[in-house]
Amino acid sequence: MSSSAASSEELLRGVGVSPGRAAGPVAQVRPPAGEPPSYPLVPQDQVEDEAARVTAAAEAVAAALEDAAGTVEGERRELLETTAQMAADPTLVGGAVELVRGERLPGPRAVWQAAGAVAEQLADLGGYMAERARDVADVRNRLIAQLTGAPMPGVPQRRDPYVLVAVDLAPADTALLDPGRVRAIVTVEGGPTSHTAILARSLGIPAVVGVEGATTRLTDGTEVLVDGGAGTVETDPSPEAVAAARTSAAASRTFDGHGRTADGQEIELLANVGDPAGARVAAESGAQGVGLFRTEFCFLDRTEEPSVEEQAAAYRSVLEQFPGKKVVVRTLDAGADKPLPFVTDAEEANPALGVRGLRTARRAPEVLENQLSAIARAAGEAGAEVWVMAPMVATVAETEEFVAACGRHGLGTAGVMVEVPSAALLAGPILARADFASIGTNDLTQYAMAADRVLGSLAELSDPWQPAVLRLVEATCLGGAQQSRPVGVCGEAAADPALAVVLVGLGVTSLSMTPRALGDVAAVLAATDLATCRSVSRLAVDAESAADARAVVREKLPVLADLGL
Template sequence: MVTTNVVGIGVSPGRAVGPAVHLPDAVAEPPAGRRLPPGADRQAAVEQVARSAAAVRDELDAAALAAEGDAAALLHATAAMAADPSLVADAQQRVRDEHLVPERAVWEAADTVSADLEALGGRMAERVRDVVDVRNRLVAHLTGQQAPGVPVRAEPYVLVAQDLAPALMATLDPQRVVAVVTAAGGPTSHTAILARSRGIPAVVAAPGVLDVPDGTLLLVDGAAGTVTPGPSDDAVRRVRALAGAVRTFDGDGRTADGHRVELVANVGDPAEAQAAADSGAQGVGLFRTEFAFLDRTQAPDVDEQTAAYGRVLAAFTGRKVVVRTLDAGADKPLPFLHAAPETNPALGVRGLRVAQERPDVLEDQLTAIARAAAAHPGTTTWVMAPMVATVDETEQFVAACARHGLTTAGIMVEVPSAALLAGPMLAHARFASIGTNDLTQYTMAADRLLGAVAALSDAWQPAVLRLVEATALGGAAQARPVGVCGEAAADPALAVVLVGLGVTSLSMTPRALPDVAAVLGATDLATCRVLARRAADASSAADARAVVRAGLPVLDELGL
């Protein structure tokens, strides 16, 4: 039994108290080699696989319709995998050729798909959890078992698990699950991203938590990354008192001494736009356009894209929207791009590099963005490209935007070369936005989705902070704004550091805006700069986090 603190990586700030409830065991593996009895109707068994796949797909799609934003997108993606022709056809073939019972055929087919994804590495390997989730749902449906899901309890609780499939994480009710703690995962895993977007305190990469018995009262600190079994009565009262406080954002980001910091929202699809606007966000710092391309056998046409982008621009009349062009390819392949498999997808053809092979995709997208911007003149439209690594790429992208009348073109800073060359790049681009998730991955040579290197995949790493500083200095030299749109911006303590390093805007999930605004509003610019220097000069991510948190008593006052 664990009686001391469990330490992991805090990925979604906030504190919560509740009894530990472990995620139930997955569906048991059907016995190997189990076959249909002699004379059984094999065609009926083949059709049973298809019916179960369709039923699971429909269940997930229905859940997606009740969800929003990233949660809805992930549920739809998992639903598509449930009906994936390669998975279903493989399972059906095993029934025909090997006479396997449907549930065993599905299990073996899923193993094959999982092995193929593991071999691809990167974000494709992350989809293995989706395959396992779909496999378990299919086997449960085929065998008449209850589908994998979140435990039902009379009182709110802390969900404890080895890891959580995105489809499961996306359906969590924050009123029922007050915090999440997983033994695996990393700061930029889907568990972390969805927890932040849903406002659920979360700690990942905390292996000792699996030894905590069910029912043990836990105090979870999603910022500090600690899980305390059996907290004191005083600590429990304080957490519950703070949980009742409701913070809002007044739409004016600033430090205690009036230094302006633009606080804007990340938006993943048009369905999120109005909620982000209503949250008080000063605009959109990252509009991900991938939503329009997902699960497509061919690229959406210009008219379709124009209409979709226009819905986001319409929600932010009088404000700014930064549209990121398609970030896909390699580890995020799209069928219509016909990208060849790559040995190391994280270092392959993705982002702006896709335009070298398919310039029509970028040209159509810029045409659609320009038309949407012209149709919504009350919204300030900026556009930026992902995965820019050289000055030449910057020049080419800015020129392409100019041909479409898009005069405010910028770049994403996601690789060290872009941070180190920020000055020369921003002599051409009008702004830069730092994607801290990928910048951390490439700086630390640590797969952002691999739990074994989660400690390295942390934006608090001093090397990453120094590259943020180099980018901000490059922007200042050219009088260009530099923002952050990675997950780091949603961490209130890290937000202070980013501002101290010279960042001018922070883009995040709308749920994080009130907390970030509150901490910045209680901290003057001089303190931001002092703490930023201490963090950048620290010897480790843990030391950087600790020294900054020690210098921000407001975090404890606010329960962050």
């Protein structure tokens, strides 16, 4: 299975994860120095000095990452702070120091071996913890560069704009991307829900992932044209194509706060937010409200749950930025990629299929009750129209229990996230109990396709354009129509203007996305009538592959090319 089969040597194909077209010369990510030698051994009288050098290198790398975190906000800051914490992790640094002292290994080699042991432990845990092995490799490479004086691996610091090409980008690299210089991103690995894809969308940088052979076929200085909507990379494009791409890239579309199709069908265009800083950006972007308020920022890196008072204050700081507007609050989505010691089990063999989301209420019911109490308190003080939804709902019984819990706290609009195929197939009876549904396309795709969404080798499967996934969206919308309940989408699929048209055609009534995507999605919907939305959605659902679905829809929507999307 190849995601890069090309019709000619001048065209590479992958998975488009951030729409837009951009052209520029290739600049590859600076590679790490590689595996250091074990010899010569450190003389016995220099062992302590070498151990101190390792500790000092870790402190320097952690400090540099913390400094960089202070220059950005939101998820970008979190990524850098997490990497900084790993650079100072006593398991990694202490392991390296022990190898210096016990085996007299040179510092770089000791770091290499200690990091390898930590990465192996994480890989054995699977799921999110296996993904963190990538962070360990990034920290290892930074420590070795610090110790040897080699250039720090990562994104090149160039004065002129360029197209960034890499096997993959470490989270710290993606967090430091400068959209003023990085015109587009092309990677061999990664998928639609990888850090690279999510941050590229939030920054408005066109991106194509899963491009086999990109680092060997796209050498430094090669002029390329990247189409993040179609998922293609063209080498040596014509001057006319380059000029057109630069013109479209320069266009900045704003959102007037009113989502609708060309014939006036109202479609709520909402924002996904994860903290107060993100809420400010969403409000300034004109979002009609919030379709996904991730509450995990209150809980992460905690060994005990925050108090009701602390939670209420944090939630209020988000809600008060949307007076009179809808804010959909998702209750704690712990587990899998967000393990928390007070509600999850770190020893689960497969966390993605374990106790996560609403299921954590079975183990720690008081955490959900306290959170609902805090949400109710914040809602009463902030003036927003608060809806509440639970993640990872799979059954009718779970729906009934959650709606009842919300009712006990005076939260009158209770819904569910549809991330599990069973919830899509049971949408009718589930929405006979719940007030609304919001489809999380990231997890719905992962579970429908049995493909870990963080594995670049499965990027072709981890694509929300998969017809099987679209059929589950359709089933959910049919259940919503049956019960006269609204169905929204809050997964990353909502930020794709072409896919947004398909989702509306399937019956979705609201789309929630990164604020940066609001203008593009609004522009495409405003140029497309509801009948066209429905006709192209039928073509997508009836397609036999994600690539076919994307291609046939784009062919029927010339407005995408007109807008450079």
